[in-house]
Amino acid sequence: MNLKLPMAYKPYSNWKIWVVITSLLIAAYSASAEPSPNRVIILGTKHNGNKLVTVKSMLQIIERINPDIILLEFDSSVIKNCSINKVWGAKTAEFLGVWNNPIEYRAARKFKELKDSVCLAPFDIYIPNRKNYISYTQLMEKSHQETLLRVYNEGLLNASDANDYNSYTNINNAFLGLLDSSLLRMNNPNLTDTIQTIIYKEKHAIRRITMNYPALQPFSNWYNAQVDFWDERSEAINKKIWNELNANSNKTILIITGLLHKSDIENFLKRKELASLCTLISLKEALVNPPIADF
Numbered sequence: 001m002n003l004k005l006p007m008a009y010k011p012y013s014n015w016k017i018w019v020v021i022t023s024l025l026i027a028a029y030s031a032s033a034e035p036s037p038n039r040v041i042i043l044g045t046k047h048n049g050n051k052l053v054t055v056k057s058m059l060q061i062i063e064r065i066n067p068d069i070i071l072l073e074f075d076s077s078v079i080k081n082c083s084i085n086k087v088w089g090a091k092t093a094e095f096l097g098v099w100n101n102p103i104e105y106r107a108a109r110k111f112k113e114l115k116d117s118v119c120l121a122p123f124d125i126y127i128p129n130r131k132n133y134i135s136y137t138q139l140m141e142k143s144h145q146e147t148l149l150r151v152y153n154e155g156l157l158n159a160s161d162a163n164d165y166n167s168y169t170n171i172n173n174a175f176l177g178l179l180d181s182s183l184l185r186m187n188n189p190n191l192t193d194t195i196q197t198i199i200y201k202e203k204h205a206i207r208r209i210t211m212n213y214p215a216l217q218p219f220s221n222w223y224n225a226q227v228d229f230w231d232e233r234s235e236a237i238n239k240k241i242w243n244e245l246n247a248n249s250n251k252t253i254l255i256i257t258g259l260l261h262k263s264d265i266e267n268f269l270k271r272k273e274l275a276s277l278c279t280l281i282s283l284k285e286a287l288v289n290p291p292i293a294d295f
Contacts, residue, residue: 036250040269040278041065041286044187044259047073049103052182058107058256061183065286067254069119070108071244073261075126082119084109104256123240123255125233137226144210144219151215161212164205172198179259186259187283195263203227237261238268245277253278 043061046053062070072078078085084105108120127133151157152165175194178186210216210223241255257265269280 037275037277037279038245038248038251038253039281039286040245040253040255041067041281041283042187042255042257042262042265042269043104043183043283044191044257044262045104045183046179046186047102047104047258048100050180052180053103053186055103055106055110057183058103059110061283061287062107062111062254063114065252065254066115067118068251069121069244069248069253070111071121071123071241071253071255072104072108073102073124073257074105074122075124075130076122077126078105079120079122082121083112084120108256121244123237123244123257125236140219140222140226144216144223147216147219148206148209151213156213156215157209161205161209164201165209168198168201168205171201184283184287187262189282189284191259192263192266195260199230199260199263203230234261234264238265241265241268242274242277245274 043058045058049055112118112120148165149169152162152169155162157165171194175191175198178191207223207227211220244253255265266280268274269278
């Protein structure tokens, strides 16, 4: 006699069971494959430090944040394969004051010794003869500022330009004063607007003044080139940072940069199209709720 099971207990056919299992597996895979945004903290700094900004103070902040990746304002000739290229005698030269490597260079190198799994990566463009370029730029900036002040003090600027220069000088001097403070104070979120204002005035008011007064004409070509190079460099920096974000998921990424670059990077990371790649976290928040150390 053939017995038939009641409908309530009749098993699914094999193909139906396979469809259900496959659908569940696909859903589970899709959920796990969905990338999680990286946690990004930007640490603006003064490259040569001050009494409060030292290798030790920066290392303490890096240790609190405990990043998986540190992006540094260097190029690929300095950092490769997640490490700073070793230079024989570098530490001795630094100790003797012969070689003044930036604070973040030395602090990141020390952190790498504590946590070998951290990846150090460069985000700046390659600048040939970088040290000579920096020295020349600093010399020209000093001379340009001194000439601007002289032209202003001699009453050679028209009323509108004099007001613009005076406004720029006041806000720039206040900013320079902050460069002698701690890293926490330097990275106050309210400072972003100040940096943006300084850069805007340099690109427009100071550029116009430099072009229009005979005493400043010797600086015109250099200044124009500097302003254009700033924009080109910022665009290249943001592209390199985007590449790092796109290549990683659910990582804690610390970007250490000169303070004047901070606002450009922040604005870039706040774009809607980057929401799936990163969540921007303030330095204060990162220090209050640091990731659990694993070293």
